[in-house]
Amino acid sequence: MTPQSVPPFLAAGGALGADIHRHDWSATAVGPPQTWPVAVQATLATWLDSPQAMCMAWGPELHFLFNEAYRPFLGDRAAGAIGRRFADLWSDVWPDIEPIVARALRGEGSRFDEMPLTMLRNGAPEDTWWSFTYMPLRDEHGSVIGMVSTSTDATAQVVAARQATAERARQRHALQQMPGFVALLSGPEHVFDYVNDAYRTIAGERDFLGNGVRQVFPELADQGYYELLDRVYATGEPFNAQSRPIRLAGHAQEHFIDLLYHPIRDDAGAVTGIFVGGYDVTPRVSAERSLRGLNETLEARVQERSAELLRAEEALRQAQKLEAVGQLTGGVAHDFNNLLTVIGTSVELMRRKNLPEERRRKYLEAIADTVRRASRLTAQLLAFARRQPLRPEVFDVSRQVAGVAELVRPLVGGRVQIRIEGDAAPHLADADASQFETALVNLAVNARDAMDGEGELRVRIEAVDALPALRGQPARPGRFVAVSVQDTGSGIPADKMELIFEPFYTTKEVGKGTGLGLSQVFGFAQQSGGDIAVQSTPGEGTTFTLYLPQATATATAQRPVAAPLPVAPAPLLLPARILVVEDNNTVGQFSTAVLQDLGYRTHWAHDAQEALALLEADHERFDLVFSDVIMPGMNGVELAQAIRQRWPGLPVVLTSGYSEVLAADTRHGFELVQKPYSVAALSRVIQQAIRNRAPGG
Structure with a gap:
C-alpha cells in the first residue's frame, strides 16, 4: 500500500495514520476506515496531530484508536x-473505568482530576494518577457510537506533591523538637505560619496561625518588636539580641529572651518572611542580678562578726555557683543562637522552588543534626548543674567492670566484641564508684568510635606496685588497681598524644563529640590519687590504663576532707599597685572593681602584649601582676615566665577556671587563685605574694 492511498482524514497522523489504515479491519464490525462515520473521520482528522494526548473507542466492541501524544501512556x-x-x-x-465508559455511552460526559489507578507498567503493578475526560462520540444523527477521551498522566505531580507535603511535615517535626522557641512569619504583616510548643509555652495560648504579629501581640506596641520585624523584612538584614526584655499580657513579671530574627527569601532573593527563634533566659538574668546585689554588699558582710562572716561566706559560695551557672548558660545560649542561624538558613533555602531533592535532604539533615547538637548542649548544662563532690568508697573493681561491660554492650554494638581478662580475685579500690563507671563508659565509647563500630575491646584488671612515670612525673610506689581498656582501632598519632586529655579537644567530626570524655577520665583519676596512661600505635589500636588506689578488704569508704573555714581578709599592708591582665571585659571590670574595693590601686591590661608594654615602660609602678591564664596569643603562664625572667622581683598571681592541672604542676612556681574565687581568698593570696616579694622587685 502506498502513502497516497491513506484517506485524507488519516493523513495528518503521519506514520500512525498509515498504521491505522494498514490495520486489518475486516474481522471487525466497524469495517475499513473509508466506510467509517463522518463523526469518526472528523474526530480523527482533528486530533491525530494534536499535542494533547487523546484517544477514542467506538463501534459495538469499542475498538481503540489514539494519537501520537497518547502513545507514551501505553508503554508496552x-x-x-x-x-x-x-x-x-x-x-x-x-x-x-468501566462505569465511566458506560456513562459516556449513555451520552453523559465525565471529568476526573488525579484519579488513582493501579495499572501494569513495565510488567509490574504501579500506583498512578490520571486527569482525564470521557465524552460521548455521536454520529450525524446524534446517536452515541463511542467515546472520546483527553488524558494527562498526573503521577509525577501527585508523587512530587506528596513528597513535598511529607518533607514539610518532617521540617515542622524537626522544628518542633527544638529546645528553644521557633516561629515562621510571612509577608510584610508578619503573619504566623508556624509556632512550636516552646513558643506557645512562653507566649501562652493565642490564635497564632493566619494572624499578624500586631494582632496576636497587641501588648508589644511600645516595646520595639514591630519595628525590628519591619526593619528585618525591609532590609533583609538579620537581627539578634541577648537578654532583651519583653512584657507579655497575662505575665506579672518582665521576661528576658535571647532572640534571632532571620529573613526568609524566595528564589529571586526577595524577602518573603522571617524566621524567629530564641530562648527564655529570665532565670539567668535573675541570677545575674542577684549576684550583683550580693557583690555590692560583700565588703560590708566580711566586716561583720564571725557568725555573720560564716553566713556571708556561705552566701558567697552560693553566689559563685550562680555566677558559674550564669556564665555557662550564657555560653550555651550563644551557641544556641549559632545553631538557630544554621536552622534558619536551612529553612530559608528549603523554601526555594525547584530545589534539587539531594540538596533539600542535605538541608533537612543539617536541621536534624543541629537539633541533636542542641540537645547535647542542654544535657551538658544539666550535668554541670547537678555536679557533686567525689564520694570515695571501697568497691570491687572486677565486679564493677563486669556490670559496666553489660551496660555498654548495646552502646558499642554487636560488631564489637568485649573481653574481660584478669584473675577472678577481688580487686578493691578506694574511689568514687559512680565516676569510675562514667570513666569506663567514656573509654568504651572512644574505643568504639576509634574502631568505627567493629573490632575487639579488651578490659584487663590487675594489681600493680607502682604508678609508672607519666607526663614528666617520676614513677610513684604504692598499691594500685590497674584497669586497661584496649581497642583495635585507628590509633592516635604521636603529635596528638599530648592533646587528648585537654578539655574540649576532639578529633571527631562536628556534632560527634564534645571533647570532654577523656578530660573526665583524667580528672577523676588524678583527683582520686591515681592517674591514667595511654599507649597507641597508629593503625593497630590504643590502650588506656586507669590507675586507682588499692584498698584493703577491711577498709571503709573515705569521706571528703572538709575544707578549712574561711577567714576574713588580712588587714591591708599598704596601698599596693596591681596590674590586672584579663581579656574578658566582664571579668576584667569585676576583678578591678573587687581589688579597688579592697583598697588596691589597679591598672587593667587586656592581653599579655599590652601588659608587657606597660612593664617595659615602667615596671616599678606596679607591686604585683594579677593575670588570667587562658588568653588569646600569649597565655598567663607564658606571661608570668617572661616577667620572672625580666623582672624577677615582681610577684605574679595567676587565676583560671581550668586550674587543677596547673596547680598540680609545681614547676611553674606561681601563686594561683582558682575561679570562681572569694574576695577573702583573693585578698589572702595577693597580700601573701606582696609580703614575699623579693628585694629589688
Missing part, C-alpha cells in the same frame, strides 16, 4: 493497541 501496550477492544487493552483497570 502500544504494540497491537490499534483497533483492539478497549476492555481488553485496559483489562487491569477495567473494573475502575
Whole structure:
C-alpha cells in the first residue's frame, strides 16, 4: 500500500495514520476506515496531530484508536493497541473505568482530576494518577457510537506533591523538637505560619496561625518588636539580641529572651518572611542580678562578726555557683543562637522552588543534626548543674567492670566484641564508684568510635606496685588497681598524644563529640590519687590504663576532707599597685572593681602584649601582676615566665577556671587563685605574694 492511498482524514497522523489504515479491519464490525462515520473521520482528522494526548473507542466492541501524544501512556501496550477492544487493552483497570465508559455511552460526559489507578507498567503493578475526560462520540444523527477521551498522566505531580507535603511535615517535626522557641512569619504583616510548643509555652495560648504579629501581640506596641520585624523584612538584614526584655499580657513579671530574627527569601532573593527563634533566659538574668546585689554588699558582710562572716561566706559560695551557672548558660545560649542561624538558613533555602531533592535532604539533615547538637548542649548544662563532690568508697573493681561491660554492650554494638581478662580475685579500690563507671563508659565509647563500630575491646584488671612515670612525673610506689581498656582501632598519632586529655579537644567530626570524655577520665583519676596512661600505635589500636588506689578488704569508704573555714581578709599592708591582665571585659571590670574595693590601686591590661608594654615602660609602678591564664596569643603562664625572667622581683598571681592541672604542676612556681574565687581568698593570696616579694622587685 502506498502513502497516497491513506484517506485524507488519516493523513495528518503521519506514520500512525498509515498504521491505522494498514490495520486489518475486516474481522471487525466497524469495517475499513473509508466506510467509517463522518463523526469518526472528523474526530480523527482533528486530533491525530494534536499535542494533547487523546484517544477514542467506538463501534459495538469499542475498538481503540489514539494519537501520537497518547502513545507514551501505553508503554508496552502500544504494540497491537490499534483497533483492539478497549476492555481488553485496559483489562487491569477495567473494573475502575468501566462505569465511566458506560456513562459516556449513555451520552453523559465525565471529568476526573488525579484519579488513582493501579495499572501494569513495565510488567509490574504501579500506583498512578490520571486527569482525564470521557465524552460521548455521536454520529450525524446524534446517536452515541463511542467515546472520546483527553488524558494527562498526573503521577509525577501527585508523587512530587506528596513528597513535598511529607518533607514539610518532617521540617515542622524537626522544628518542633527544638529546645528553644521557633516561629515562621510571612509577608510584610508578619503573619504566623508556624509556632512550636516552646513558643506557645512562653507566649501562652493565642490564635497564632493566619494572624499578624500586631494582632496576636497587641501588648508589644511600645516595646520595639514591630519595628525590628519591619526593619528585618525591609532590609533583609538579620537581627539578634541577648537578654532583651519583653512584657507579655497575662505575665506579672518582665521576661528576658535571647532572640534571632532571620529573613526568609524566595528564589529571586526577595524577602518573603522571617524566621524567629530564641530562648527564655529570665532565670539567668535573675541570677545575674542577684549576684550583683550580693557583690555590692560583700565588703560590708566580711566586716561583720564571725557568725555573720560564716553566713556571708556561705552566701558567697552560693553566689559563685550562680555566677558559674550564669556564665555557662550564657555560653550555651550563644551557641544556641549559632545553631538557630544554621536552622534558619536551612529553612530559608528549603523554601526555594525547584530545589534539587539531594540538596533539600542535605538541608533537612543539617536541621536534624543541629537539633541533636542542641540537645547535647542542654544535657551538658544539666550535668554541670547537678555536679557533686567525689564520694570515695571501697568497691570491687572486677565486679564493677563486669556490670559496666553489660551496660555498654548495646552502646558499642554487636560488631564489637568485649573481653574481660584478669584473675577472678577481688580487686578493691578506694574511689568514687559512680565516676569510675562514667570513666569506663567514656573509654568504651572512644574505643568504639576509634574502631568505627567493629573490632575487639579488651578490659584487663590487675594489681600493680607502682604508678609508672607519666607526663614528666617520676614513677610513684604504692598499691594500685590497674584497669586497661584496649581497642583495635585507628590509633592516635604521636603529635596528638599530648592533646587528648585537654578539655574540649576532639578529633571527631562536628556534632560527634564534645571533647570532654577523656578530660573526665583524667580528672577523676588524678583527683582520686591515681592517674591514667595511654599507649597507641597508629593503625593497630590504643590502650588506656586507669590507675586507682588499692584498698584493703577491711577498709571503709573515705569521706571528703572538709575544707578549712574561711577567714576574713588580712588587714591591708599598704596601698599596693596591681596590674590586672584579663581579656574578658566582664571579668576584667569585676576583678578591678573587687581589688579597688579592697583598697588596691589597679591598672587593667587586656592581653599579655599590652601588659608587657606597660612593664617595659615602667615596671616599678606596679607591686604585683594579677593575670588570667587562658588568653588569646600569649597565655598567663607564658606571661608570668617572661616577667620572672625580666623582672624577677615582681610577684605574679595567676587565676583560671581550668586550674587543677596547673596547680598540680609545681614547676611553674606561681601563686594561683582558682575561679570562681572569694574576695577573702583573693585578698589572702595577693597580700601573701606582696609580703614575699623579693628585694629589688
